[in-house]
Amino acid sequence: MMKLIWCLIMAPFFCFAQTYSLKPLNKNTKTSLRGLSVVNDKIIWVSGSSGSIGKTVNGGETWTWIKPVGYEKLDFRDIEAFNEKEAIVVNAGSPAYILKTIDGGLNWVETYKNTDTAIFLDGLGFWDKTKAIIFGDPINNKLQLLKTNDAGQNWVDISSNLKLSLARGEAGFAASGTTIKTLPGGKVWIASGGTVSNIYYSADYGLNWQTYKLPIWQGENSTGPFSIDFYNTKTGVTVGGNYVKDKDNSNNILLTNDGGKTWRKPQTPVFGYRSGVAYINKNTLFATGTSGTDVSIDGGANWKHISDLSFNSVQKAKKGSGVILAGNNGLIYKLEVNP
Numbered sequence: 001m002m003k004l005i006w007c008l009i010m011a012p013f014f015c016f017a018q019t020y021s022l023k024p025l026n027k028n029t030k031t032s033l034r035g036l037s038v039v040n041d042k043i044i045w046v047s048g049s050s051g052s053i054g055k056t057v058n059g060g061e062t063w064t065w066i067k068p069v070g071y072e073k074l075d076f077r078d079i080e081a082f083n084e085k086e087a088i089v090v091n092a093g094s095p096a097y098i099l100k101t102i103d104g105g106l107n108w109v110e111t112y113k114n115t116d117t118a119i120f121l122d123g124l125g126f127w128d129k130t131k132a133i134i135f136g137d138p139i140n141n142k143l144q145l146l147k148t149n150d151a152g153q154n155w156v157d158i159s160s161n162l163k164l165s166l167a168r169g170e171a172g173f174a175a176s177g178t179t180i181k182t183l184p185g186g187k188v189w190i191a192s193g194g195t196v197s198n199i200y201y202s203a204d205y206g207l208n209w210q211t212y213k214l215p216i217w218q219g220e221n222s223t224g225p226f227s228i229d230f231y232n233t234k235t236g237v238t239v240g241g242n243y244v245k246d247k248d249n250s251n252n253i254l255l256t257n258d259g260g261k262t263w264r265k266p267q268t269p270v271f272g273y274r275s276g277v278a279y280i281n282k283n284t285l286f287a288t289g290t291s292g293t294d295v296s297i298d299g300g301a302n303w304k305h306i307s308d309l310s311f312n313s314v315q316k317a318k319k320g321s322g323v324i325l326a327g328n329n330g331l332i333y334k335l336e337v338n339p
Contacts (some may be wrong), residue, residue, distance in 0.1 A: 029330025035079035041320035047076035079178025084222030122172035125182035169195030193224015
């Protein structure tokens, strides 16, 4: 009876009996992995530094490592895959490239190139297999926006659609390629950070935009949101903080119930800087970063630290139940829930 009373007072989260373990799928590969696309429980693509792209078709038992010829020095910060044959990858820095493969990575076609010294692409989001959007750091105070309607064969610059100029020192983060989130029907959220943090939202495939203040840790080049996710058009989460103070959890996670218009702090925050966050279902979320991984089972209100291992990205399978994490030194792990 006393245990039941304690649980009712302290909240169900702290009485949850499940435990979590991390199973290594790959390690000791000389690349920092940030891009992650989990197609299903068998097919996983990753991308990272030194032009490296990895793919498994058997759930991580074996990996194929690819370096597109001519692009071996690029840092591929984001990747989107549709199956074991088709994928699109984006690099950070200048020149900026978008590459596409339709034969499992044997050959890559360059579908976009920008040699502007200020170009820096941060993240990629698909609404469906043909329509997608990419955003990048501002040039002349204008957020860079690219859009495709033909599955990435061609990209159109739609930066002029966002009329508002960004503040000095306001930019995006490409720590995991997840400061952008798309949902069907043309909805997209983009989070900015640095000196100022905002949410830029479009409900019509990037034609018109609204701006919402994001009251997360901000004010320095190393602060702001490093990942966002939305369970539906109303319910969302953002994590971040200060990547040079990765064990500091001051105001580094916020929740929204109105599509990003307003944000609130959780009761118990994540335990440090986080560069990746993902909804598993409406109640269960995982967040990860260089100082570890946390879980919430009450919609993000309370968080529990479950691992000190360092990662950059976390993602649930689009079709399936697998949860994958990726990080430096080629680390790829599967997160398993133990009853």
